Amino acid sequence: MEKKDEMVPGRAMEDYLADIFRLQKESQDPHTAVATQEVAQRRKVSAASTTAMFKRLAREGLVAYREYQGVTLTPRGEQMALQVLRRHRIVERFLTDILGISWEEVDEMAHQMEHALPDPVVDAMERYLGDPRTCPHGFPIPDRQGYVDPLPRQTLAQVEPGQQAVISHVDERVEGLLARLAQMDLHPGTILKVLGRDPLDDLLVVEARGSRMTHLIGPRMAAGIFVRPLD
Amino acid sequence: MEKKDEMVPGRAMEDYLADIFRLQKESQDPHTAVATQEVAQRRKVSAASTTAMFKRLAREGLVAYREYQGVTLTPRGEQMALQVLRRHRIVERFLTDILGISWEEVDEMAHQMEHALPDPVVDAMERYLGDPRTCPHGFPIPDRQGYVDPLPRQTLAQVEPGQQAVISHVDERVEGLLARLAQMDLHPGTILKVLGRDPLDDLLVVEARGSRMTHLIGPRMAAGIFVRPLD
DNA sequence: TTTTAGTTTTAGTCGCGTCTAAAAGGGGGT
DNA sequence: ACCCCCTTTTAGACGCGACTAAAACTAAAA
Numbered sequence: 001m002e003k004k005d006e007m008v009p010g011r012a013m014e015d016y017l018a019d020i021f022r023l024q025k026e027s028q029d030p031h032t033a034v035a036t037q038e039v040a041q042r043r044k045v046s047a048a049s050t051t052a053m054f055k056r057l058a059r060e061g062l063v064a065y066r067e068y069q070g071v072t073l074t075p076r077g078e079q080m081a082l083q084v085l086r087r088h089r090i091v092e093r094f095l096t097d098i099l100g101i102s103w104e105e106v107d108e109m110a111h112q113m114e115h116a117l118p119d120p121v122v123d124a125m126e127r128y129l130g131d132p133r134t135c136p137h138g139f140p141i142p143d144r145q146g147y148v149d150p151l152p153r154q155t156l157a158q159v160e161p162g163q164q165a166v167i168s169h170v171d172e173r174v175e176g177l178l179a180r181l182a183q184m185d186l187h188p189g190t191i192l193k194v195l196g197r198d199p200l201d202d203l204l205v206v207e208a209r210g211s212r213m214t215h216l217i218g219p220r221m222a223a224g225i226f227v228r229p230l231d
Numbered sequence: 232m233e234k235k236d237e238m239v240p241g242r243a244m245e246d247y248l249a250d251i252f253r254l255q256k257e258s259q260d261p262h263t264a265v266a267t268q269e270v271a272q273r274r275k276v277s278a279a280s281t282t283a284m285f286k287r288l289a290r291e292g293l294v295a296y297r298e299y300q301g302v303t304l305t306p307r308g309e310q311m312a313l314q315v316l317r318r319h320r321i322v323e324r325f326l327t328d329i330l331g332i333s334w335e336e337v338d339e340m341a342h343q344m345e346h347a348l349p350d351p352v353v354d355a356m357e358r359y360l361g362d363p364r365t366c367p368h369g370f371p372i373p374d375r376q377g378y379v380d381p382l383p384r385q386t387l388a389q390v391e392p393g394q395q396a397v398i399s400h401v402d403e404r405v406e407g408l409l410a411r412l413a414q415m416d417l418h419p420g421t422i423l424k425v426l427g428r429d430p431l432d433d434l435l436v437v438e439a440r441g442s443r444m445t446h447l448i449g450p451r452m453a454a455g456i457f458v459r460p461l462d
Numbered sequence: 463t464t465t466t467a468g469t470t471t472t473a474g475t476c477g478c479g480t481c482t483a484a485a486a487g488g489g490g491g492t
Numbered sequence: 493a494c495c496c497c498c499t500t501t502t503a504g505a506c507g508c509g510a511c512t513a514a515a516a517c518t519a520a521a522a
Binding site: 095098099100101105109112113115116117118120121124125128 | 326329330331332336340343344346347348349351352355356359
């Protein structure tokens with residue numbers, strides 16, 4: 001039969017690249033290598049499988065792999081990871097804004113879909129949406145060249161009483177966080193004022209500008225809400 | 232690690248099921264088994280691979296397989312095939328009607344996408360479209376229960392001069408047919424009147440009701456255009 | 463420096479989906 | 493009835509992506 005040479009780096013490879021990228025960005029020093037176990041845990045896969053994949057990725061020139069030291073994305077690997085993130089976030093936007101699916105569900109669905117969508121489809125979705133700049137959770141959408149806005153690292157937990165901040169993005173992996181925020185009508189873009197902090201349980205009292213509602217937010221939740229300070 | 236038991240019949244299995252279904256419908260007697268080679272040719276895969284897949288499908292109870300005699304879909308297999316067709320055709324409609332992609336391109340794209348779309352997404356697309364009854368090429372969309380309207384088997388080639396017929400559906404696999412029809416602004420639903428037949432090259436002279444344009448259609452094209460007679 | 467706890471890699475296996483080459487089966491013509 | 497051609501199946505292989513169990517390595521504490 002005809003051999004399909006098309007160097008299409010398997011659906012799984014793309015998942016690994018995107019997760020390596022995310023882990024790199026999340027780590028305090030984004031220049032150190034990403035460890036086998038970090039990736040294994042994130043992907044819910046054994047460490048052995050991860051090692052095997054590191055070798056495949058290295059063979060394809062997508063990561064630099066040093067035994068026992070983890071991996072770093074090469075420029076090509078990073079570019080590919082960014083394209084995966086781009087697809088993922090556009091699809092998420094499409095699912096929420098056009099198809100009316102809740103923001104708790106779209107991460108998993110987009111993950112399922114993202115490797116199967118032809119580029120023209122993703123581009124058409126993007127145009128249909130009016131070139132959105134972020135996904136529903138507030139993460140920036142890389143452009144076709146792979147440029148992506150930097151993310152703030154400050155969380156709501158670090159905001160001092162009396163200060164104001166605007167929600168930048170929300171960690172979708174924190175169990176129940178998205179549902180709670182939806183209940184409180186808090187979203188990326190919402191401006192918050194920290195009224196006070198209960199030192200006993202480390203609860204934050206915040207007021208949402210606009211709705212003028214006040215809410216109590218625990219430390220786990222606050223650590224998943226990333227903000228930009230407001231002068 | 233956790234074992235993911237979820238009996239998800241592999242993306243490829245679904246492709247085979249759908250193609251077996253289509254071949255069954257296209258054959259003169261839809262009750263005879265579908266041969267190994269038919270499937271192999273349709274899927275552009277070796278006969279050996281097809282035999283291997285027949286065994287897997289039989290093991291899963293999706294086809295009845297008799298050695299050297301080909302396969303027949305079981306009720307479960309047929310149901311699954313219908314759901315694949317449903318997804319495929321809804322996605323095609325979505326790509327043309329919402330995202331503005333041309334009907335020549337959507338078959339391949341939908342094929343690429345169809346196995347990765349979660350059911351809620353397909354259902355949301357269907358609602359967004361207003362519950363369309365056919366794909367852009369005129370094939371009926373099975374409902375959630377798997378019911379699908381029967382297709383006419385008469386082609387334009389069989390229409391006698393003087394008679395009128397409405398285009399039901401178009402064989403998307405006929406090379407160049409979709410592009411030609413788009414040029415002529417002929418679509419499923421268009422009413423045609425066969426004005427005459429040139430016996431030398433077996434060309435049909437047809438007039439499109441509405442545009443009142445007349446066109447010449449060769450035998451290859453005519454055999455890919457399925458029609459319903461008009462009284 | 464040696465021990466030890468935790469991480470990483472190797473070794474071997476499995477299922478899917480594909481291939482090629484060779485063997486086996488089936489059906490029509492003489 | 494036999495042969496030949498065409499179809500189908502078997503046999504053996506491969507790459508991907510996963511697993512477990514065991515061996516190798518690292519780093520940090522004693």
